[in-house]
Amino acid sequence: MINKTSGTVVDFDEYQEQKIKKFSLTNQHGVTLSVLGLGSTIYEISVPTKTGKRNLVLNYAHSRDYLDNPFYVCMAIGRTAGRIANGRLMLDGQTIQLPTNEGSTTLHGGAQGFNTQIWQGEIVHATNEDVIKMYHEQASSDGFPGQMLVCVTYSLTKDDVVEIKFSANSNEKTVFNPTQHTYFNLGKTETIKQHWLKINSNQVLELDKQKIPTTKKLPVAHTSFDFQGSTKLGTAIAAMSDTNEKGLDDLFVVQPDESGIIAELADPETNISVAIESKRNGLVAFTANSFTEEHMNLIRTKGVGRPYAGIALEPETLTGLEKENDFSEIELQPNRPKSYTIKYHLHF
Ligand code: GAL
Numbered sequence: 001m002i003n004k005t006s007g008t009v010v011d012f013d014e015y016q017e018q019k020i021k022k023f024s025l026t027n028q029h030g031v032t033l034s035v036l037g038l039g040s041t042i043y044e045i046s047v048p049t050k051t052g053k054r055n056l057v058l059n060y061a062h063s064r065d066y067l068d069n070p071f072y073v074c075m076a077i078g079r080t081a082g083r084i085a086n087g088r089l090m091l092d093g094q095t096i097q098l099p100t101n102e103g104s105t106t107l108h109g110g111a112q113g114f115n116t117q118i119w120q121g122e123i124v125h126a127t128n129e130d131v132i133k134m135y136h137e138q139a140s141s142d143g144f145p146g147q148m149l150v151c152v153t154y155s156l157t158k159d160d161v162v163e164i165k166f167s168a169n170s171n172e173k174t175v176f177n178p179t180q181h182t183y184f185n186l187g188k189t190e191t192i193k194q195h196w197l198k199i200n201s202n203q204v205l206e207l208d209k210q211k212i213p214t215t216k217k218l219p220v221a222h223t224s225f226d227f228q229g230s231t232k233l234g235t236a237i238a239a240m241s242d243t244n245e246k247g248l249d250d251l252f253v254v255q256p257d258e259s260g261i262i263a264e265l266a267d268p269e270t271n272i273s274v275a276i277e278s279k280r281n282g283l284v285a286f287t288a289n290s291f292t293e294e295h296m297n298l299i300r301t302k303g304v305g306r307p308y309a310g311i312a313l314e315p316e317t318l319t320g321l322e323k324e325n326d327f328s329e330i331e332l333q334p335n336r337p338k339s340y341t342i343k344y345h346l347h348f
Contacts, residue, residue, distance in 0.1 A: 062297070071291065105210055135149075148169070166178040199254065
């Protein structure tokens with residue numbers, strides 16, 4: 001029995017002729033967190049069960065599978081999570097035209113976002129708790145200003161909290177709004193319809209046809225977007241069957257509770273839950289409505305994708321809440337490092 005969180009590194013596979021490593025941490029309770037060098041991707045968050053271990057996140061057996069579809073499975077997202085309309089970034093009154101990667105939109109940092117990069121990593125050994133540190137230098141060839149040094153530190157506490165800390169420093173003014181695109185499925189079933197979800201949010205952002213938020217905030221009360229009390233996802237998804245999306249793909253304005261929690265996902269059958277802690281004002285909830293059968297070689301669903309196979313819960317900073325194209329909330333000043341932390345409190 002180990003008596004601290006300890007880390008190991010193994011070779012995972014090769015991607016574009018480069019070695020991809022897998023970095024893992026295991027704590028005293030037998031919880032394991034592992035991260036791949038490709039995309040700083042969470043490959044595994046597994047908890048012990050009576051008969052073995054249960055992985056709570058979607059994953060693939062090979063690095064190449066991760067970039068074979070537009071779903072960002074469990075990958076690090078940056079420089080900016082979410083959509084920038086027409087790829088037009090406003091900074092200091094100037095428009096910067098970014099390359100677009102989803103029609104006219106720049107999604108999740110664009111075609112050269114964090115998820116497409118091969119990150120360097122290491123296990124930092126310490127007396128009480130080893131941690132995983134992933135490093136990457138994001139070049140301005142992605143279309144955003146600034147050479148940005150990014151470090152993501154992943155830790156796993158003795159109390160079964162996964163902590164993800166994104167830190168960045170840029171040589172020029174730029175934007176930084178990272179997240180981890182983790183898709184959870186805490187259950188034994190192939191979809192998350194049996195899960196219950198609670199979000200500390202009374203407003204959701206109105207979206208235009210390109211799924212870009214407008215400045216309008218819609219109250220969730222008396223709608224199927226009200227997750228203020230714990231709600232069964234299958235029931236909420238069924239109530240959305242006449243919408244285009246046929247499920248959740250929404251930006252919630254969140255208020256952390258007294259413990260800093262913004263959302264909680266639970267599976268009644270396995271009795272596993274995860275509470276998400278974040279200090280930022282937003283959470284995207286995406287129930288994988290558009291998952292396709294092909295190009296989704298997921299281990300859990302034996303190589304076939306299917307809608308609702310998991311739910312992505314993505315803490316981020318909502319921009320332009322008062323004024324369109326206002327990115328001031330996510331500006332990163334030159335040589336002024338900034339960090340954001342996301343925590344998953346696991347209960348099993
Ligand atoms: C979410 C986004 C969805 C979809 C998904 C990745 O953050 O809201 O519309 O793009 O990422 O497949």
